[in-house]
C-alpha cells in the first residue's frame with residue numbers, strides 16, 4: 001500500500017512533491033480531522049508537521065528554554081526527548097511515576113515551590129498514555145489535575161502521545177489536549193508507531209503563537225513534500241484507521 005501511495009504521488013503530483021515546496025496542507029487536514037475525532041478543537045494553523053516527533057521535541061526547547069531554565073520531566077522518561085532538553089541547557093527536575101502515571105501531587109509541590117522562588121518551569125514534558133519506558137497510563141483524575149495545574153500556573157504541558165492509538169484493551173482516556181480549555185497543552189504526535197518510523201513524520205498541535213515561533217526556528221520551513229503526500233495518500237479514505245486496527249490486533253496477540 002505504501003508502494004501504491006508512492007507511485008500515485010509520482011504519477012499525479014511529481015512536480016510539487018519533488019521540488020522545494022510549501023507545506024502540504026492535505027496531511028495537516030488529516031491530522032486536524034484525527035485530533036477533532038479525539039475531542040480536540042483543532043485548526044490547521046495550529047498544526048506543524050516535522051521530521052518525526054523527535055524534530056518537534058528538539059525545536060520546543062529552542063523556543064522556550066534559556067540555559068538554567070527549569071523543565072519538568074517524568075522519572076524515568078524517554079531518553080530521546082530528555083537528551084534534546086539537556087542540549088538546550090535546561091535544568092531538568094524529575095517527578096516520579098507510579099502505576100497511575102506521573103505523580104501530579106508531587107508535580108504540584110514542585111511547581112508551587114518554584115513559584116515561591118519567583119520561578120516558573122518553561123514546560124512540563126509527559127507521556128501520559130503507555131508511557132515510555134514504564135508502560136503506565138495517567139489516570140483521568142490526574143489528567144484533569146495536570147491540566148488545571150498548567151492553567152493555574154501558566155505552564156505549558158508538552159503531551160507526547162506517540163502510543164495513544166495503539167490501545168488494544170480497556171477504555172480510551174481523553175488526551176490532555178482534549179481536556180485542555182485554556183490552550184496550555186502542546187500535543188506532539190507521530191506516524192512512527194502507527195505507520196513506519198523511517199518515514200520521519202511527526203507533528204505538533206499548539207496555540208498559534210507557539211506554532212509561529214516553531215516556524216521561525218525550523219530552518220528548512222517545510223517538511224518532506226514527497227513523503228507527506230505519500231503518508232496522506234496511504235491514510236486517505238479510512239485506510240490509516242484500518243491499518244491501526246490491524247496493529248492493535250497484532251499487539252493484543254503479542
Ligand SMILES: Cc1ncc(COP(=O)(O)O)c(C=O)c1O
Nearest residue numbers: 052053054078132162190192202
Ligand atoms: C514517547 C516517544 N516519543 C517519541 C518517539 C519518537 O518518535 P519519532 O520517530 O516521531 O521521532 C518515541 C520513540 O520511541 C517515543 O517513545
